[in-house]
Amino acid sequence: xxxxxxxxNAARGGIAGTDALIVELKTGRLRAALDVTAPxxxxxxxxxWSAPGVLITPHIAGSTPASGRRVLRLxxxxxLRHLAGEPLVNVITDTY
Numbered sequence: 001x002x003x004x005x006x007x008x009n010a011a012r013g014g015i016a017g018t019d020a021l022i023v024e025l026k027t028g029r030l031r032a033a034l035d036v037t038a039p040x041x042x043x044x045x046x047x048x049w050s051a052p053g054v055l056i057t058p059h060i061a062g063s064t065p066a067s068g069r070r071v072l073r074l075x076x077x078x079x080l081r082h083l084a085g086e087p088l089v090n091v092i093t094d095t096y
Contacts, residue, residue: 006031010061013038018048025051035061 001007009016013036024030031053040059042048048056078088 001030003029004031006033008033010035012036013040022047022051025053028053033057035059 007016007021007030009032013034016032016034016038018038021030021032025032025048032051033055034048035057036059037046037048037056039046042056048054074090078090081088
């Protein structure tokens, strides 16, 4: 990444090498906004908590007004399917 860039990670913590990121944050070469970390949850005392130039959010990037509306639509659809005696969609089982 270019000097002064901001790394934004809302995908998976392992995408960014945590140790390398800490080094770059400490030098001031990069800044970061992290919704996910590796490890997660980030333990108390982890160097990311005190690294300069980093914003850490509590893994809520997917929680948006649009996602809330989608969840409500799915719940409504599932209830209507259940009341109509139809099979539910998006069912997760432990069978393979």
